[in-house]
Amino acid sequence: MSDKPLEGGCRCGQVRFRVTEQPLLTMACHCRGCQQMTGSAFSLSAMYPVAGFEVTAGEPAIGGLHGPTRHFFCPHCMSWLFTRPDGADWLVNVRATMFDEVADFTPFLETYTDEKLPWVTTPAVRSFPKFPEIEDYQGMVNEFMAQRG
Secondary structure (H helix, E strand, O other): OOOOOEEEEOOOOOOEEEEOOOOOEEEEEOOHHHHHHHOOOOEEEEEEEHHHEEEEEOOOEEEEEEOOOEEEEOOOOOOEEEEEOOOOOOEEEEEHHHEOOOOOOOOOEEEOHHHOOOOOOOOOOEEOOOOOOHHHHHHHHHHHHHHHO
């Protein structure tokens, strides 16, 4: 992954964002909700500290879940851009496929494997039937960072 800031945005280009820090983790989520919101077998995301993320153009709208966990979309083209998870105000999960350059976002972690479509395989190092316990994340972040060098 690049050491330079990465930029991305929605399909129509009205909402743009930038990250200036390295990801803490990369993930694939196989839950039925992610399948429905992406129209695919899973969603890909990269977890960043909020301090390293900024919307640079446009105003994302909340879509998908409207509860404590908030999914943000472009209000025009409805591209799913990022998620602010409940109870984790210090991080943002950016949909990795919304970056301008996406090749380096191999998932390290996969979640909701109990809802995974039977033909799906990812190269994820860690797999969980649901979400991991919150206390497990720091060890996975450390392992992800060590793997990346």
